[in-house]
Amino acid sequence: MTDSRSFRKSSYTQQQNCVEVADSPCHSAVRDTKHRSHATLHFPSGEWAAFVRSLRASRPR
Numbered sequence: 001m002t003d004s005r006s007f008r009k010s011s012y013t014q015q016q017n018c019v020e021v022a023d024s025p026c027h028s029a030v031r032d033t034k035h036r037s038h039a040t041l042h043f044p045s046g047e048w049a050a051f052v053r054s055l056r057a058s059r060p061r
Contacts, residue, residue, distance in 0.1 A: 006022040006023075006024075007020040007021065007022040007029070007031065008020060008021060008022070009021075009033065010030075018032065018033030018034055019031070019032065019033065020032075020033050020036075023045065023048075024045075025045065026044070026045060027042045027043060027044055027045055027048075028042070028043050028044075028045055028048035028049075029041065029042050029043075030043070
């Protein structure tokens with residue numbers, strides 16, 4: 001389980017779409033900031049890193 005103190009706001013958070021992310025050596029967790037007590041999604045760290053890289057690569061410059 002991910003400690004709630006380890007969550008941080010995602011750099012992709014927008015005013016209406018707030019997401020928090022927590023990283024550990026084995027996985028990354030994602031949750032909705034407005035509904036912290038609801039489900040948390042867990043992804044293997046490598047898959048999450050690949051997802052973030054793809055977002056950064058598709059960002060307009």
